[in-house]
Amino acid sequence: MAVLNKIRQRSLFLILIIALALFSFVLADLFKNSDALLGTAQDVVATVNGKNIDRIDFMSKVENMQRQLGPNATSTQAMNRVYDQEVRRAVMNAQFEDLGMTVEQDQMKDLIKQNFGTYTEFQNEVGLFDENKLTEFVANLKAIYPERSVLGTFQLNYDDWVNSENSIAIGAQERAYFNMVKAGVNATLNEAEVEYLLENSTRDIRYVQIPYSTINDSIVDVTKSDINAYINNNKAQFEVDASRDIVFVEFKEAASLDDENNLKNDLEVFVTGKAVFENGKNDTIVAFRNVKEANLESYVNYVAASDENYNDTFVKKAALPAVVADTLFKLNVGDVYGPYKDGAMMKLTKMVATKQMPDSAKVRHILIPHVGASSATPDVLQTVEQAKITADSVLAIVKANRSKFPELVTALSSDQGSVDKGGVYDFHPSTQMVKPFSDFEFQNNVGDIDVVQTQFGFHIIEILDQKGASKAVKVATIVRNIEPSTETIDNVFTEASKFELSVQGAVFQDIATERKLAVKPVSGIKVLDEQIPGLGSQRGMVKWAFENGTKVGDFKRFTIPGGGYAVAQVTKISKKGLMDPETASASVLGDIRKEKKAKLIRDKVIGTTVDEVSKNQSRPTSNSAAVNMKNPTITGAGLEPKVVGTAFGLKDGETSGLIDGDRGVYMVSVSNIQEAAKLENYQSMASRLSATRSSAVQTKVYNALKETADIEDNRASFY
Numbered sequence: 001m002a003v004l005n006k007i008r009q010r011s012l013f014l015i016l017i018i019a020l021a022l023f024s025f026v027l028a029d030l031f032k033n034s035d036a037l038l039g040t041a042q043d044v045v046a047t048v049n050g051k052n053i054d055r056i057d058f059m060s061k062v063e064n065m066q067r068q069l070g071p072n073a074t075s076t077q078a079m080n081r082v083y084d085q086e087v088r089r090a091v092m093n094a095q096f097e098d099l100g101m102t103v104e105q106d107q108m109k110d111l112i113k114q115n116f117g118t119y120t121e122f123q124n125e126v127g128l129f130d131e132n133k134l135t136e137f138v139a140n141l142k143a144i145y146p147e148r149s150v151l152g153t154f155q156l157n158y159d160d161w162v163n164s165e166n167s168i169a170i171g172a173q174e175r176a177y178f179n180m181v182k183a184g185v186n187a188t189l190n191e192a193e194v195e196y197l198l199e200n201s202t203r204d205i206r207y208v209q210i211p212y213s214t215i216n217d218s219i220v221d222v223t224k225s226d227i228n229a230y231i232n233n234n235k236a237q238f239e240v241d242a243s244r245d246i247v248f249v250e251f252k253e254a255a256s257l258d259d260e261n262n263l264k265n266d267l268e269v270f271v272t273g274k275a276v277f278e279n280g281k282n283d284t285i286v287a288f289r290n291v292k293e294a295n296l297e298s299y300v301n302y303v304a305a306s307d308e309n310y311n312d313t314f315v316k317k318a319a320l321p322a323v324v325a326d327t328l329f330k331l332n333v334g335d336v337y338g339p340y341k342d343g344a345m346m347k348l349t350k351m352v353a354t355k356q357m358p359d360s361a362k363v364r365h366i367l368i369p370h371v372g373a374s375s376a377t378p379d380v381l382q383t384v385e386q387a388k389i390t391a392d393s394v395l396a397i398v399k400a401n402r403s404k405f406p407e408l409v410t411a412l413s414s415d416q417g418s419v420d421k422g423g424v425y426d427f428h429p430s431t432q433m434v435k436p437f438s439d440f441e442f443q444n445n446v447g448d449i450d451v452v453q454t455q456f457g458f459h460i461i462e463i464l465d466q467k468g469a470s471k472a473v474k475v476a477t478i479v480r481n482i483e484p485s486t487e488t489i490d491n492v493f494t495e496a497s498k499f500e501l502s503v504q505g506a507v508f509q510d511i512a513t514e515r516k517l518a519v520k521p522v523s524g525i526k527v528l529d530e531q532i533p534g535l536g537s538q539r540g541m542v543k544w545a546f547e548n549g550t551k552v553g554d555f556k557r558f559t560i561p562g563g564g565y566a567v568a569q570v571t572k573i574s575k576k577g578l579m580d581p582e583t584a585s586a587s588v589l590g591d592i593r594k595e596k597k598a599k600l601i602r603d604k605v606i607g608t609t610v611d612e613v614s615k616n617q618s619r620p621t622s623n624s625a626a627v628n629m630k631n632p633t634i635t636g637a638g639l640e641p642k643v644v645g646t647a648f649g650l651k652d653g654e655t656s657g658l659i660d661g662d663r664g665v666y667m668v669s670v671s672n673i674q675e676a677a678k679l680e681n682y683q684s685m686a687s688r689l690s691a692t693r694s695s696a697v698q699t700k701v702y703n704a705l706k707e708t709a710d711i712e713d714n715r716a717s718f719y
Contacts, residue, residue, distance in 0.1 A: 046083065047712040048090035055718065058082065064160060076530040076539060079719050089170060091705050096173050103169040111168050119152050153378050182697050187689035192682035195689055200676030202626040205647050208614045209622070209637055210605070211664035212597045220593045220600075227581040230588050238579040244525045244545040245572035247508060248535065249517045251496040253563030255484045263346045263480050267339040270304055270348055270478055288350050288478070289336045296352065296476045307345070308479040313439055314357055314472040319431060321347070329473060344482050352474040357430070359468030361441040364423040366394055366408055367415040369457035376457070377414070391451045391458035398460060399449060405462065414457070427467055437461065484563070496565035500557045508555065508569045521571070527716045536561040539719070545570055546716065598660040605665070609655055613667045626674070637661075643668060 045058045065078040116122055117129040124130040141149055141158040148155040231238045273287030291299045300310040317329045321342040331351035338348035369376040370387035398405050409423035430442045440452045441463055449462040502511045512519045520534055527546050532538040541558050555569040607613040614621045624635040632644035640661045647668050655669040
């Protein structure tokens, strides 16, 4: 009681202490993240030449991009796409502002008409563009905002429309800008003449080569200071972004042998048949072998609850599971085989029927697509019902007069792979076409013709010919996917957790070796990376590796796609700037050794002619005819631009000094000079050069502008 009274007496003091502690915690976090304190990067995704890319607007565009890219694209991919667009827009806008380039209202109207004039929503009753309909559409978008409206085959709201207009305007500005640049990069006649001479003037040379390989790498000492000096002399080549190296151990949620055996036991019920007590009553599972063909679909799909539905079709041996194809193909009708393992599945198969079936078929078809069909183009407007009516009408026509088939293919078929051949697909096996198509052509007779529906639409198919005949079988298969049990999943979690605890205060590699776990390294992870080789999408792992508080040696457990865990440890933190010598050594050792070997070779060479050096170094002399500057390749030595360039600076009969080439040290003499005959006119060469330059302008100019722009990238703070 005395203690409680003392606490009550000092309650105000305690509250003050707690408040100060909380304040210091918040303050420390603010100073740790100065952007939060200053209110800068909190709402700015990036800054380009002093202009901010706002977070809220950016995220809205990312959402739109995500919808456009579809469900298979990740948010990071959508974000990167929008970022590239926004940076390009900012970089180019700076150029437009400097030049005073704008898109006037009348020009904008013409651009919108060019881009949207074909949309039926903006056309009058005779199919012409109607500006009033466009104005009405945009006004409606604004009125119903943020709701979306249909335009063509997609939906958009008012913000989307404004973004589209902006994109159209920027596109027009870019075209005008790059056209001006292209006009300034046309080649002159003098440049064309130089290019012509480089391609056509030649030299015959005689040379001796002392290869760098004549000196063993082991006697050439490359020190850390050598590597540092090389990096500093070639800084542009070794500028790198911040990166992280990690190692990880993986714990996959994979089915155990016990899981597989339990699955086999479950399938055995269908082999023997069994009485079961379910839902308060006795029931009997009929043995698979005793199920009649008419009931197989219901039995496989519902009674056995197969993970793959019953396939009521005949197939050749090649279509059966490879691991048991021979065995299944020899079964008698009614026999059951299994359970057996096929990849990640456990199966039980019954032979239903056998028959002789053609080995290949030749057909022709007309494909009538509909809205929503696979590979349907945007101009396809028929519904499924309308397409079926069209297909039935075409069938009636070709049945009455099959000579009309080719012209109807040309007029109506959307299968561009066969239109030029009159709709014909030459002899092919039953596995080439989609199932409904294949079933018709292999289970009917030559001359048969009918409408068949597939995911591509409605096909009017005529069987032109069939070749060969061999055994085909119809099988019924109960399939169970082999998956880890709850017990196995729990065990994997336990193992991952135990490993994570064991690493605390120990060596990661040692603990992994002790537990017989493979440690996998990943180097050079960048701050905006999403994929980790071997683990798939691991954006969370990348963000953790780059957090301010993460140090070398830190480790953490992450879930992995497909089930399971990975325990990762940071092994190296590389800051933005020049590459460190250890990392650079792999790429620079060869060049540094070449420099040192060249000096050693020069020091021991005696002689001022090719023959003297050849004799002194016991190296053969070689000849290379018609060497040119455009393709500086020497016969017997390969690409050696420095050597060829030196040769073109010599007079006929003159000998060079020692030249440090790419593959060795050379001495070269010129034995013949063949200057290209001058042309009366170099206009064709100038036109060719101009075309080459113009085609590269857009990419090269933008990349140069982006490289010189002042860009601050804060994406990693948000994604």
